[in-house]
Amino acid sequence: MNDATALEFEFYPQYCFHLSPTLKQFCHLRIADIWALTFDPGYNGQDLWFYLNYPIKWVRVSGLVVGIDEYATKHIYTLDDGSGVMIKVVYALPRPTNGQTATEASSMASNLDGPVDIGHVLDVKGIVRTFRDERNIHADKIKHLRCTEEEVAFWEKTSRLKAEVLSQPWVLDPRVVRKLRKKQEDKVSPRRHRDSHRRERRKADQEEDVVKDRDGTRLPLIPGNENKVLVTGLERRGPMLKEVAKGPPEKPAVLTGLEKSARRAPSPEKRAVVTGLERSTNVSVTEEMPVLVTGLERAGRAPAPKKPVPMTGLEKKKKPKPHVRLVPVGEDDVLDF
Known part of the structure; x- marks a missing residue:
């Protein structure tokens, strides 16, 4: 908006626009007044314009058709109301249905009361938009003014709106x-x-x-890792951090009976244990020492009894040793040589 114009009146926020007398109605304007509308970039895309500080969205103009451009999907009518400038009116053609032509569909449309030709006077309702730095009206409804009385009634409404509303700024x-x-x-x-x-x-x-790594991939953290050290499993083997190496508490060992017995030096307080597998010595064990069996001793191999050798009759006969008989002799029997 122009800064010089903004100093003359106050522009109210958008939450006050619903109190404006021009926002929710079709404002009867001249084509010259449409070119005088101002635009605020803060309301871009809302088809919202301002006359002084009045917000205006819907307009209504009347003029003589001086040019027609026909396209496949739209017609463009050029209007002149005698205010010194002209404006183009864009009318979107309805889509044909049930094998209709574009002309038949346009003639049956409810927002157009008849075919338009050069020299007709039209009453156009629509919104103001800009295309290539040129303002035009996208028509919502087009009506023919077929007599002078209808034209006069339209200009009276335009003059009344300009005198009663738009001549003074909007004040709240x-x-x-x-x-x-x-x-x-x-x-x-x-x-x-x-x-x-x-x-x-x-x-x-x-x-x-x-936590996010360098590539932006979100990876989970290790529970209990206070320093949030990221471990991916691809690190080289080395000394681990205390926070990462810290694991759950150790569980007590479970004895299965298959463990190897550890060799421990016997304490002097314990008595000797006799298992029956010791080598025989000259020391005799007294009957007072009890024998303790724990079930963890290594099983020793007892000597197997000798089996009798069967005789086959082919064995070599051993020569019997000569039997020497000692005969006692007396002194008289000794031979003298």
Whole structure:
């Protein structure tokens, strides 16, 4: 908007627009007034224009058709109302159905009361848009003004709107503006608080449960890893960090009976244990020593009894040793040599 124009009156926020007498109606304007409308980039895409500080979206103009451009999907009519400038009206053709032609579908449309030709006077309702730095009206409804009385009635409405409304800036009571502002803040504040709370909670969850690597991939953290050291399983073997190496507490060992017995030096307080597998010695064991059997001793091999050798009759006969008989002799029997 022009800064010099903005100093003359106040532009109200959008939450006040519903109180404007020009927003929710078709404003009867001259074509020159449409070219005088101002545009605020903050309302881009809303088809919203301003006359002074009045927000205007829907317009209504009347003029003589001085040119027609026909296309496959639309017709463009050039209007002149005698205000010194002209404007183009874009009328989108309805889609043909049930084998109709484009002309038949256009003639049966409810937003156009008849075919348009050069020299006709039209009453056009629509919205203002810009195409290639040129303003045009996208028609919502087109009606023919078939007599002078209808044209005069239209110009009277245009003059009345200009004299009673658009000749003075739009002014609101400051108390009404404060009330609307407070109502808008109460409507927006819970939403902002809820969104900020969600963002904080989401951020806390991400910092606690996941971490991002250099490529942006989200990988889980190891439970109990206070320094949030990322372990992917591809690291080289080496000394691990205390936080990563810390594991669950060790469980007590379960004895299965298959473990090898550890050799321990016998304590002097314990008595000797006799298992029956010791080598025989000259030391005799007294009967006072009890024999303790724990079940963990290694089983020794007892000597197997000798089996009798069967005789086959082919064995070599051993020569019997000569039997020497000792005969006692007396002194008289000794031979003298």
